[in-house]
Amino acid sequence: MERRALIEWMVATGGAAAFNRLSAQDLVALGHDVHRQAQPASRAGRALPAHAAHSVRVAAERIIPASDSPGATQAGVTPFIDTMLADWYAPADRDRFLVGLADLDMRSRSRQGRVFVDSAPAAQVAMLEALDDDVVAIRRTRGAAANEHWFAMLKYLTVWGYCTSEAGMRETLHSYPPPMRYDGFAPLR
Amino acid sequence: MTQLSAATHFDAIVVGSGMTGGWAAKELTELGLRTLVLEAGRDIQPQRDSVEHKAPFEMPFRGLGDRRAVEARQRVQRNSVSFDELSRVFWTDDVDNPYSTPDNKRFDWFRARQVGGKSIIWGRQVYRMSDLDFDANVRDGIAVDWPIRYRDIAPWYDRVERFIGVSGQAEGVDHLPDGAFLPPMPMNCVEQHVKNRIAVRYGRERIMTIGRVAVLTEARPGRGACHYCGPCQRGCSTRSYFSSVNATLPTARATGRLTLRPFSVVRALSYDAKRKRVSGVRAVDARTGAELEFTARVVFLCASAIESARLLLNSATPEFPNGLANSSDQVGRNIMDHIKWGGATGEFDGFSDKRVVGERPNGIYVPRFRNVSSRHPDFVRGYGFQGGASRAGWQSATRAPGIGLAFKKRLTQLGPWTMAFNGYGEMLPRETNRASLHPTLVDRWGISSLHIECEWSPNELAIHRDMNVTASELLAAAGATNIQPSTRGPSTPGNANHEMGTARMGRDAKSSVLSKWNQSWDVPNLFMTDGACMTSSPARTPHSRIWHSPRACAVTQLKR
Numbered sequence: 001m002e003r004r005a006l007i008e009w010m011v012a013t014g015g016a017a018a019f020n021r022l023s024a025q026d027l028v029a030l031g032h033d034v035h036r037q038a039q040p041a042s043r044a045g046r047a048l049p050a051h052a053a054h055s056v057r058v059a060a061e062r063i064i065p066a067s068d069s070p071g072a073t074q075a076g077v078t079p080f081i082d083t084m085l086a087d088w089y090a091p092a093d094r095d096r097f098l099v100g101l102a103d104l105d106m107r108s109r110s111r112q113g114r115v116f117v118d119s120a121p122a123a124q125v126a127m128l129e130a131l132d133d134d135v136v137a138i139r140r141t142r143g144a145a146a147n148e149h150w151f152a153m154l155k156y157l158t159v160w161g162y163c164t165s166e167a168g169m170r171e172t173l174h175s176y177p178p179p180m181r182y183d184g185f186a187p188l189r
Numbered sequence: 190m191t192q193l194s195a196a197t198h199f200d201a202i203v204v205g206s207g208m209t210g211g212w213a214a215k216e217l218t219e220l221g222l223r224t225l226v227l228e229a230g231r232d233i234q235p236q237r238d239s240v241e242h243k244a245p246f247e248m249p250f251r252g253l254g255d256r257r258a259v260e261a262r263q264r265v266q267r268n269s270v271s272f273d274e275l276s277r278v279f280w281t282d283d284v285d286n287p288y289s290t291p292d293n294k295r296f297d298w299f300r301a302r303q304v305g306g307k308s309i310i311w312g313r314q315v316y317r318m319s320d321l322d323f324d325a326n327v328r329d330g331i332a333v334d335w336p337i338r339y340r341d342i343a344p345w346y347d348r349v350e351r352f353i354g355v356s357g358q359a360e361g362v363d364h365l366p367d368g369a370f371l372p373p374m375p376m377n378c379v380e381q382h383v384k385n386r387i388a389v390r391y392g393r394e395r396i397m398t399i400g401r402v403a404v405l406t407e408a409r410p411g412r413g414a415c416h417y418c419g420p421c422q423r424g425c426s427t428r429s430y431f432s433s434v435n436a437t438l439p440t441a442r443a444t445g446r447l448t449l450r451p452f453s454v455v456r457a458l459s460y461d462a463k464r465k466r467v468s469g470v471r472a473v474d475a476r477t478g479a480e481l482e483f484t485a486r487v488v489f490l491c492a493s494a495i496e497s498a499r500l501l502l503n504s505a506t507p508e509f510p511n512g513l514a515n516s517s518d519q520v521g522r523n524i525m526d527h528i529k530w531g532g533a534t535g536e537f538d539g540f541s542d543k544r545v546v547g548e549r550p551n552g553i554y555v556p557r558f559r560n561v562s563s564r565h566p567d568f569v570r571g572y573g574f575q576g577g578a579s580r581a582g583w584q585s586a587t588r589a590p591g592i593g594l595a596f597k598k599r600l601t602q603l604g605p606w607t608m609a610f611n612g613y614g615e616m617l618p619r620e621t622n623r624a625s626l627h628p629t630l631v632d633r634w635g636i637s638s639l640h641i642e643c644e645w646s647p648n649e650l651a652i653h654r655d656m657n658v659t660a661s662e663l664l665a666a667a668g669a670t671n672i673q674p675s676t677r678g679p680s681t682p683g684n685a686n687h688e689m690g691t692a693r694m695g696r697d698a699k700s701s702v703l704s705k706w707n708q709s710w711d712v713p714n715l716f717m718t719d720g721a722c723m724t725s726s727p728a729r730t731p732h733s734r735i736w737h738s739p740r741a742c743a744v745t746q747l748k749r
Contacts (some may be wrong), residue, residue: 004617021722032679034490048390062592063592063596064600065593067597071597080251083249083250083255085251087249087257088253088256088257089253125592125593128592129592131589132590133590136590139588146588147588152588155587156587159586159587159600160253160587161251161598162600163583163584164245166244166246166248169244169245172597172600172601173582173583173600175582176244178242178277178417178419178548179416179546180417180418181417181546181547182375182417182545182546182547182548182549183545183546183547184376184378184380184549185377185378185543186543186545186546187542187543187544188544188603189322189543189544
């Protein structure tokens with residue numbers, strides 16, 4: 001089967017059985033195609049195609065939502081994750097991450113009938129919590145090996161990107177600008 | 190600071206512009222000598238090149254470092270605790286500057302090639318040696334005796350400390366002599382509690398004090414007091430911590446007699462066999478490849494312990510076939526570092542309403558207590574602890590479960606107070622711990638590289654084991670919970686960044702390279718005032734201490 005035809009068939013049927021036969025490139029292409037059907041809401045980065053960037057943006061905001069202080073989106077977590085995937089991680093790690101995002105859409109389609117970003121907020125949260133539980137379970141038995149799970153990567157990068165962002169440091173953590181003094185008996189804020 | 194000059198003859202040449210090269214430059218120029226300082230790397234100007242105030246969001250990798258570049262070019266240097274995304278520019282390129290080790294004996298050779306050398310990235314802890322240290326070799330029958338004692342060096346300690354500025358607390362401990370300290374940095378609430386409890390349990394036998402650190406707590410002319418921003422290893426635009434670029438080199442420059450030449454990679458020393466003196470050095474310009482030659486009445490090697498030994502080994506002559514000034518065959522031998530990675534952590538309840546504001550570039554210190562007034566059955570010498578108490582922030586939550594608002598709130602909450610004691614243990618000098626010329630490996634400039642063979646002896650390994658025991662005892666005495674002895678094995682030799690001993694001083698030319706004046710026995714106008722001169726490795730950070738001071742002795746000698 002032509003890759004293109006395969007992808008169209010998969011998109012049409014949500015055929016998870018065929019999923020394992022796809023290479024990372026196929027899955028990226030799949031993401032593109034799926035996204036073409038959805039409304040473009042994020043621009044492509046250097047490692048993240050537009051639809052994957054959109055998925056990352058939505059998922060990161062669910063992990064660290066805006067409240068009385070900025071959420072992950074406003075803190076620019078998505079471009080940071082794109083930079084890390086493009087310039088820091090090994091290609092195999094990046095591909096595992098992209099496959100994970102595509103898998104998230106596959107799960108979402110089979111359960112909600114639509115891709116992750118188009119699902120209802122409660123459904124998005126439920127899917128991410130299930131992934132978080134998966135990572136917790138792996139961590140219980142296999143320790144740091146859990147860090148290789150694509151969702152563990154996403155969450156780690158979301159936290160790191162948020163807590164080192166200007167918005168996160170200024171408005172949530174109150175760690176910027178630095179105090180330029182030392183007090184070892186300061187009251188808790 | 191750079192003053193390129195066409196002159197090729199000077200009164201003195203100093204090889205290296207770091208911790209000890211800066212001192213040599215200062216003292217020699219103040220004595221009236223026209224002094225050339227040759228530095229292999231680029232120029233550094235604190236105001237221009239310090240990046241300690243860059244925020245994480247101004248870094249492409251937010252502090253996680255340029256992993257691919259580091260793996261390609263700095264696979265050794267990255268092992269230093271002070272190596273980070275911004276400070277990495279202050280370490281050398283391992284591809285341009287290779288060395289070899291046996292496969293099963295890794296050695297971390299941390300190197301810094303820029304004006305300022307490793308004084309830009311050092312740990313800044315400064316402790317005086319005492320006769321407990323100077324007597325040690327002769328008492329234990331190990332290696333050779335130090336040719337000096339505390340009374341010889343005390344005035345030079347005073348002189349050096351007055352200039353560099355050392356903050357600390359006088360404690361009246363005989364084997365950790367006090368100095369003329371600037372006001373001490375404060376302990377935090379948990380450290381103060383631990384100190385008090387240790388005093389109740391151990392009296393004067395084991396004490397805990399605030400670290401003695403070469404960071405200003407009061408302003409000096411041209412240098413501001415520390416403002417507790419944190420990452421000293423990225424430079425200091427207020428010149429608050431001592432480094433050659435912050436203090437000694439500007440002083441040397443002010444005399445008008447300093448010529449500082451960056452990008453000057455010294456190949457070897459030139460030897461005048463008729464006069465039995467060094468006549469100067471041969472170098473290569475790192476940018477142009479031009480071969481350079483400089484002459485002088487005296488030469489000071491301040492290139493760091495192992496690099497200075499390499500220079501001598503690369504300067505063999507018919508008179509000195511195994512390396513210049515090496516009739517003793519001790520050049521490159523007796524490599525010492527400090528053994529680390531033993532210790533313990535423990536948690537403290539009762540201070541949950543307190544936190545730390547600001548980043549203190551200093552911790553606590555527990556001076557050596559083993560083999561001071563009693564004999565330990567398993568080892569000679571001893572170790573001290575550095576450490577401190579802190580509360581973890583969001584970094585401890587990156588792998589925590591949960592998503593959403595509750596998880597976001599967790600990122601803002603502080604973890605329990607945790608106190609850590611990290612041991613720094615003395616290493617015995619052994620001739621088999623050795624750097625020798627590699628038969629084929631060369632650096633980017635075609636200069637022969639080194640093969641380094643260095644390993645811990647049973648004495649160091651016993652010290653490492655004991656660190657876990659006594660650190661746990663200290664924490665228990667202080668009332669800690671969840672006490673966790675270190676699970677790490679011994680550190681990689683070299684990893685403490687305290688390499689020393691490769692041209693030891695001693696009492697005779699047969700068994701040592703240098704006299705008590707840091708002067709070569711074989712070549713009287715050659716001085717080595719870096720860590721190479723150390724005869725033993727007292728279990729306290731040696732940086733900047735002893736080898737400044739004999740250098741000053743050497744200058745005195747020179748004036749005669």
